[in-house]
Amino acid sequence: MNEPRPVGRRFKAVRLDDVAAGAGVSTATVSRVIAGGTAVRRQTRERVEAAMQTLRYAPRRGEAESAADDDVDIVLLHAGIGSTYLDEFLVGAFAWSRGGKIKFIVKEYHCDWRQDIACAEPFPPRLDGIIVSPSLCDLPSVRDSVCSLGVPVVAVAPGALSGWEMSVRVDGYKAVYEMTRHLAALGHRRIGLVTGRSEYVGSTNRPAGYCDALNDLGIPPSPELIVQGLSTYRSGLDAAEQLLGLPSPPSAVFALDDEMATAIVAVAHRRGLEVPSDLTVCGFDDSSLAARIWPALTTIHQPVVKMVGKAVELLLDAIRLERMGRSNDLEKRHIMADYRLIRRQSDAAPRRRPAAVVRQASS
Template sequence: MRLLACARPDLVARWDVLSDTDASPKSPRRRRGGATVDDVARHAGVSPMTVSRVVNGMANVRAETRERVAAVIAALDYAPNLAARLLASAGDIRLGLLYANPSAAYLSAFLLGGLEHATAINAQLLVVPCADADDIAQAAARLARAGVDGVILPAPLCDNVDVQALVADAALPAVAVASGAPLASMAAVGIDDQAAAREMTAHLVGQGHRRIGFIAGNPDQTASARRFAGYREALAAAGIALDDTLVAPGLFSYRSGALAAETLLAQPERPSAIFASNDDMAAACVAVAHRMGLDVPRDLSVVGFDDTALAIEIWPELTTIRQPIADLARTAIDLLVALIRDRRAGRAGRADAVPEHRILPFTLIRRGSDGNFR
C-alpha cells in the first residue's frame, strides 16, 4: 500500500491509495465504494471536520487526535473521490518517501510533519513502506515509475547500502534523515545523537547513579553506535568504568526493549537506572519494572530518546531526549526541494553545489520516570 499526499494551498489536500500498476502520475485510479470521511470520523470518534483538518495538515488538532485519525485513515484505506483529479493538478514537485521504522510513534510524527509541510509548499509526497529487504527494490522501482524528482530516506533505510546503491543508480537527489554517518553524496538532517546521549547519561550520573544500564539501538543503524558512544563518554568523564553486563542489545522495538530490560533487571546487582535508546524500549522497561514489583523512579530510573507521543502516554511519563521529529521531516523536504530546483536550474554538479548536512537542536525533557539514587 502507498499513501500519496497531493498538496495545493488552494485545494483540500488528499491521500490516495494506488496499486502498483497505477504508479504513473498520468493515470491514477480512483477508488470506488471505499471508506468515506464519515466512516473515518465514526471509527476515530471525531467529527468529519476534524478528519478534514487532519488531512489538510491544519495545526488546530491535538496530537493524540491527529495520530488516531491518521491510524484510522491507514486502516480503512480512506481515499476521497477527488484525490485522483487533484493528483493530476497538484504541484510540479514530486517527492518520494521510503520508510521501514519499527516505532509507530516515531513514524506517525514523521509522516504527519512531512505531509503538513508538503501541503504548505505545494508539493506531492508519495509514501512507500518497505516491509523487508526483498521489498526495497520493488519499492524503489515503484517510486521510479511514479516519476519522483527526489527521495527522502528516514532511518533505518538511510543507512541501508542496498537503498543507497539504488538511489545512486537512479541518479536521484536524496536526503538522509537521522543517520549517524550520512553519505557525503546525499543531503542530510539529524541531531547530534552522541552529544544527546552523553547529556542524558551525565544527567543520570548527576542524580547519583553509578550502575546505569544501557539498551542499544538496532546495530544496522549508524545512530545507534553514536548513542552508545555518548553513553560511554559520559561514564568515562565521571570516572565510571564501562560494565559490559550493563549493556543490552535492542532493535528500537517495544519487544526488544522488554527482553533487554528483563536481562538487565535479572542481575544479582541490578542497575539503579536504565537509559534506553528510544522511547519504545524505555516504555517496555517501565512495564517490565512494574511487573517485577519495582517502583519507577523510586527503585529504578528509566529514561528514553526521541520524545514521541508514547513518552507521555505511560505512567510515569518518560524523561527523554526530545528529537524534533516533525521538524526533521520538514527540513528534509526543504533540503530535497532545494536540490531538485538546483538540478532544474542546471546548478547540480557544480563545486559549490555540495549537498547540505544540517544538525537540528535536541532537548533533554525531564518528567517523572527518573530520580535521585537513594
C-alpha cells in the first residue's frame, strides 16, 4: 500500500488519485465507492476502503463529482476474428475515443456451441462498462455473465430486449417482413428461409416477420422451406443443399445473415444454377462480405457503426450517473435505429420456363 510522503513537518494532502494508486484502481472507481455507487465489486470496494483508511483520506466536496468526467475503461465484447461485424463494431467504437478519454479493451468471448456453454477471458479489474456485439448479445449465457459484473452494459443489435437494461437495435421483425414482401413482389412464391441459431433469444422474432408477410399475401408458409441455420458459413452450405435438394426447390432463399447467404450462393454455383436468374439469394446485415462476393447480395442494412456510437453515448451517460452516486436515476433505454433494404445483383424475378409439351407419336 502506498503511504503519503511527508512534506516538512506535515503530511502531503492525500488526493483521490493517491487512494486510487494505493488500491490499484481508477479514480473513477474510488469516486463511485465514496458516492455509494452499487456497480463496484465487493473485493474492489474493500481495497478502496482499506486504502482510504491507511492513507487517512477525507473526501473533499466536489472531488467525487469531478471524477465523473475522468477517463473510462470500456470492454468491447465480440465473437471472434471471424465475426462479420467486427470491423464496423471497432470503427464505431474507436470513433468515440475523444482524444484518449475512453480506453477501449477488446475482448473475445469464446463459446463452446456443442455444450451451449460460454466462457470469457477474465475481465480487467478496472472496468467501467461493457458493449456487447451483435450475435453475442443474443446468447442468454453471455447476457447473464456480463450483467452479473455490476457495471453498465449496452447490447448492440439484440434480437430481443429480455434481460437488457440498454440496447441499440433495428426492428428485425419489420425488416424481415419487408424483405419477404419484396421477394414476393418480384414474383416468387416458394421462398426459402434460413434462420439463425435456436439458442438466440430473438430466434423467433425474425422468422415471424417472414411467416406474417406470406400469410398477409395469401401464401401459406411451407415448413419444408424453413431451415434452421447456425449463423455460420458451414451451416449455410448445409441449408442450401437441403433446400435445393427438395423435389420442388425454392426460387428464392432469404438467409438471416450475410455469411449464410454467401454460402447459399456458392452451393447454387456448384449446382450449375445462375444467381439470380435461376435462384434469388438475399441476406441480412449488409456486412462487408455482402458487397465483395459475386453477385453482390441484396440484403438488410444495419448501421452498425452508428449503432455502436449510440451505444457508447448510452454507456457514458450511465457511467457518469454511477460515478456521481446516482445509480437510482438510471432508466432502461432502448434506441431503435433505421434499417434499409439494399438491393444489389442477387435478386430478380423467377425465370419463366415454357411448360413441357408431350408429343404423341403419329399412328
